[in-house]
Amino acid sequence: MTIQTISRHVLAAALLVVGTSVPALAAGPGFKLPVAQTGEEIYVQACQSCHQPGGKGGSGAGSYPALAHNPKLGAAAYPITTILRGRAAMPWFAGTLSAEQIASLVTYLRTHFGNDYPAPVTAEDVKKLSVNLPTSGGE
Numbered sequence: 001m002t003i004q005t006i007s008r009h010v011l012a013a014a015l016l017v018v019g020t021s022v023p024a025l026a027a028g029p030g031f032k033l034p035v036a037q038t039g040e041e042i043y044v045q046a047c048q049s050c051h052q053p054g055g056k057g058g059s060g061a062g063s064y065p066a067l068a069h070n071p072k073l074g075a076a077a078y079p080i081t082t083i084l085r086g087r088a089a090m091p092w093f094a095g096t097l098s099a100e101q102i103a104s105l106v107t108y109l110r111t112h113f114g115n116d117y118p119a120p121v122t123a124e125d126v127k128k129l130s131v132n133l134p135t136s137g138g139e
């Protein structure tokens with residue numbers, strides 16, 4: 001391994017660390033989250049600040065519905081469109097999260113936090129619901 005390859009590795013590792021520590025506040029329209037790929041990482045970066053660890057929801061400065069034990073996650077289109085378009089005080093993520101990221105995220109939410117909807121959600125499912133959005137769900 002040459003010095004250059006070593007420093008490239010170090011740089012890549014540093015970028016990864018910086019990327020994963022992007023504050024959730026930065027999540028919002030027009031901001032890309034290129035590093036987070038697993039549903040869990042995306043949840044922590046983009047959703048947890050409002051919906052709280054474990055998806056338990058909460059109230060304080062606002063009211064954030066629990067995603068834990070939430071029967072509305074049963075029909076995947078509901079969380080997908082909520083994430084793409086936003087809902088009331090919730091920001092939208094079309095163009096911020098890619099179709100692949102939203103698919104991993106929704107699959108994660110539907111199988112964690114006491115939710116038991118094992119059918120995986122695909123990027124195709126997300127793209128179908130992205131039609132007619134000004135941004136296409138991040139292609």
Ligand code: HEC
Pocket residue numbers: 027043046047048049050051062063064065066067070072078079082083087088089090091093105109
């Ligand atoms: C800035 C705070 C905020 C962020 C960030 C946020 N949400 Fe929300 N979310 C809300 C609020 C507020 C509501 C309730 C909207 C309403 O009044 O219907 C909501 C509603 C929802 C709902 C509908 C729940 C129900 O029972 O109807 C889902 C699903 C959801 N959010 C998922 C997510 C996911 C996944 C993310 C991350 C990509 C996320 N939210 C990020 C604030 C937020």
